[in-house]
Amino acid sequence: MLELDHENGPNPKCFYTSSMLPSFVDHKQIPSKKKPFATIGGRPFVHTVDLLLPQENEDALLQTLGDAHGSFTYAKVYMKPSEVVTGDFFNHYIKTGNILMISEGRPGIDHTFSLVEGVLRLEVDKATYERLGLAGEPIPCAGRKHVKIRYAIELNLRLPEMVRGHKGFDRIHWAFNNVLDRSVTWLFYDLKGSNDGAGPMSIHQPSMKTVQPKTETLHQVTVPSFPQTIQPDDHDIAAELLEWLTMVAMDSPRVRSEDHLDSYLSRYQVPDISENGVSGGSNQDLVRLRWHGLVPSWKAQEIYLAALKASGDGWFAMHAYAFDGSAYTVLQDKQHTSTWEYMG
Template identity: 30%
Template sequence: MSTFFPCAEPPKAHLFMSHYSFNSPKDLHSRAILTHPFNHKIQVFLPTAHSEAIEATLTEALLRDVHYYHAHIPLSLFLTSTFMQYIRNGMVSLSIQGGIDTHDVVCLDGKGKLILSLTKDSYEQLGLIGTPSKFYPNRQRYVVEVDLRAPSMIPGKPGFERIKWCFENTLTTTFPMLLVSVTPEGVSLPLKFPDSARATKLSFNIQSTRLDSILIPDTTTIRTIGRNDLRWRKSVAELYEWIGMSAMQSERISLGDRVDSFLCVYSNPPQTTAEPVGSSGCLIEISGLIPSQSVFQIFESLRSVLPELVDPVWANFTVWGFQDAPVSWLGREHGHLLSGENMYSFFIWSSNLQLHDKEDPDTGIYVLLESVATYDEHS
């Protein structure tokens, strides 16, 4: 970056690590999942060859109960009685035309809040009060938030009629959008659209890939070390990098790889054995507009299936957020700049998902990583 902006500091992304327990009353894992509404991909890595049974368990509920829609709709449609009911039921939607840095992007966060991230020209034409974006200089971008569940959002009320007039006369763009509405248990609710919306009902894309003869790291140190001993951070960072290599199906983690260190300096984390041993694993990927309730149900399914495996194993559960979503966790403003990442990743173990007694040091430990771009208030 210094080549292009010699007087500016390089933009910094952030990686937050938490060493925590499922037995804690703070319930950090639920909060991390359920407060992140816009998710487009889940990846599960399991260092085991039992991919078919596990994939069936993780995706059974999705295949039966969850779908989402792609439609072309104006914002005024959200103010109709039918869609106001969908919004009260927790509908989530995100426009997918153009980037958050350069185009108008709108979303519904599942709690009734309509968020408009607008260019300066669109904001000045809209006629509603907003605030300058925290990430773009010289007031070139604005954010407008409308609480569609507010008591004043009733047809005939001045506030409602003002918003309706603006959506019908100033910001009349038809946005291509992804929409989904689910129950707290992650079961889809049907949505009906006018013919002009050209709505399409979509299912999640699910695929499983087997990885053979790979060098699987030893995670015992991470699982058993005390949370106040900061050595676990180095081990987690190495394991997180290894997960990235496995996601790319890189040959660098394969048994017998002999790449020249001049070409690649990567080295695998230590294994449980002194000599390299090849093992099997599987990658399960689910993509689409995945609401947080469905993410949570898949995560809980993973937790339930791990103890049933013959050999105790660990697993990685990674979720990617939409890079051009206007908000990330807890409705905090999000931008893109260079990368736009807003993702999180769990490491969990099959041997510590249950409650343990005081003499057992293994008390439901898991590790949570949150990767946040420069333009994100969560950082």
């Protein structure tokens, strides 16, 4: 793993990994512990997935994704935290089911809540933490000055003792009814259900949201040659590739072949990477597909596998952005995989 940072600077925030995929990947039994699958599955949900690939492979991708072209549905619902841990909602979706939930709020500023695999995570300020009376841990702030201490509380709601009448569970109810007693907006996805608004959540009048990929054609993009290996000390190449992929995803005019902006205004140049002493690159029409909403990890993985099948010996790249500011980028060129992980 390559760390993209200065040796004497703060803790590294961007990690690069180079790996090789096997010649055949079984879509039903993927190597989930190896990158990039470990990276994709390591974030239960993200809010945006961007897929970049040559336009010539677009039809094959859409055919692989199926008639719905990778669309799916999630819900937006208004609930108090206390309503998450009571009644049929609690029994159906948490005790016996499996859902993903994330609340509104700015990470690091507002109170934020998330629910993954039955674990409810609360991130609150110090004053609220002291009023709640629930055990938690301070959130590391990496030595940043003028940042108020915040606390994280993780409650495993699937434990056998999480039932009414148990002292610990009753304490959670008290905290939610007396401290975190306001309704907040949640995004909701049922990993086991149909996500049609039916079931116990229907009493909360959910608003159903359908995520469909938005397609945009990027004409005459200068595409560098992609190295099949990157050495541990090749920080510059890894950083330049990531910069180029990010600018393409943003549809920056700086990566277009017809761009002739004065170098006084922008010094950016598409990286000229040589492989075995021979530099390459070409101008290509690309397609960017964007899924925006509550995107669960299984859907991001499905998108990656569809692109892998549709691209054949070609290349594609996928960006994913999480709610907490973290992100990852995967560049696939033939069997070579480059993975960047940014920790916000």
